[in-house]
Amino acid sequence: MIRFEHVEKRYVTGRAALTNFDLEVGVGELVFLTGPSGAGKSTALKLVGLLERPTGGRIVVGGIDLTQVERQDVPAYRQRVGMVFQDHRLLLARTVWDNVALPLIVAGTPRRELKSRLRAALDQVGLHGHEQQRALELSGGEQQRVGIARALVAGPDVLIADEPTGNLDPTLALEIMRLLVAVAQAGVTVLVASHDVHLIAPLGARRLSLDAGRVVGDAVG
Amino acid sequence: MAKLRNAAERRPLRQRALVWIEQHCAAAADACGRLCGAPLASALTVAVIGIALTLPATLAVIVENTRLAARGFDAALDVSVYLKGGLPEAESRRLASRVAGRADVQTTRYVSPDEGLQEFRQWSGLGATLDVLGGNPLPGAIIVRPRATASDPAAIDRLVADLRGLSAVDQVQFDGLWVRRYSSVIDAIARVAQILGGLLAGAVLLIVGNTVRLDVAAHRNEIEILKRLGASDRFVRRPFLYGGVTYGLLGGLVSTLLVELLVVAGGGPVGRAAAAYGSLYKVAAPSGPLVLLLLGGGPLLGWLGAYATTTRQLRKIEPGGGN
């Protein structure tokens, strides 16, 4: 589903964030990217979300060579990728409903289809009944679940999550990680960046360790 | 490589049309919300646009009115065509009706030598004294009233030249000097109105552009999120375009009202002055085309200003930064 081939990413300022990076992720697979701060985890995810472009190599996602995607096609591509962020990036003044509906509206979904799809996404993250609450009234854990519902609502093939538990206490964090495991079991290819090894270890998933932009380990559990 | 089509493009046309309408309604509502969310700032922008548009519009009304007023001077535009002596009356009348048939001539009136003498007697006050002349020294004449008004002296010049060229014509009298002066003053004002209009249209673009730029900056976070979720520039831009159009439309409305007010306020004194000169002239309200220009041009300028600004600003907001 996702394939990195000798990818290099060098930001205009500073050294290479990723060097000779190779990774192959199958459909419905869950991979954790771990490593110290500055290792290149976020960069790898941004490349998958086409938030950044590689300066070398090739990335293929769902049969699409990302280096060949033109600027005007970027939105259509992003609509197929669910994204979850550490600071969840919700519109805090808007309701849960408004936030989760956003990807569907952006993708041109008729209004009358929204209801059923929003229901399904909110059920999946256990937020049924919170539709009319404003995002800023929710707890941190709930906010992140809204973020995940928003990433899932349009039915993406790929979900990327960058430090999704960074702002949560350990219990809530584990809950969120379990949720992501369930998402992968439902057939979505999931890529999660997290520096918290202790949190990931009990999940028994594949772990890719990065350091200074290089892969230093690839193991399960 | 697999073709990138988003979900919307795979839908049937009818549904896409529905979505298009829904998205436009949402964008319009969004724009209204933003405008009403900052009523003072919005009102200020609208007022500045309105005043900027009022200046050239007022000049245009003045030009329109002076041109209208000039129509009241039609009699003064009459061209006197003196015919050669001894031309038979029947032939003179035929010539008069032939001239009346020209496209640039409104009417003609034939004045026979006898009638001419009669008229001369009356207004000269010489009366019977003229009898000593024995015969009638006056030639026949045709009084030609051109269709062209004072606003088009060149057309009258052409007519006069044509009339001079007729073989039966002895002399053509037309005092075009004042018409030309009057007309050139109107033309000058009209030109100033056009230039001012252009300059202030540019100013309106800048005003809308600046307002929208601040608006975009205030929604930077939201725009970044939308882009991450796959919103196209067109989608993100839409509410700002509605905002620009709304500013322009309201500004156009304000300027229309201001011009109407000026006409009402200035109409009284001008009417009284005209009455003192025995004229029934009344100041006319701005013409339909001018009002349409304001109400159509305002939104158009608003759209242009908003489009240019958002296109520039949105390029700067790329969602790569942060985590």
Ligand SMILES: Nc1ncnc2c1ncn2[C@@H]1O[C@H](COP(=O)(O)OP(=O)(O)O)[C@@H](O)[C@H]1O
């Ligand atoms: N937008 C950017 N511009 C310049 N350098 C960046 C940018 N983003 C990340 N970097 C650099 O790239 C390297 C990897 O960063 P990042 O991918 O964020 O690592 P991680 O998420 O593992 O902490 C770091 O050295 C970081 O300073």
Ligand SMILES: [Mg+2]
């Ligand atoms: Mg990071």
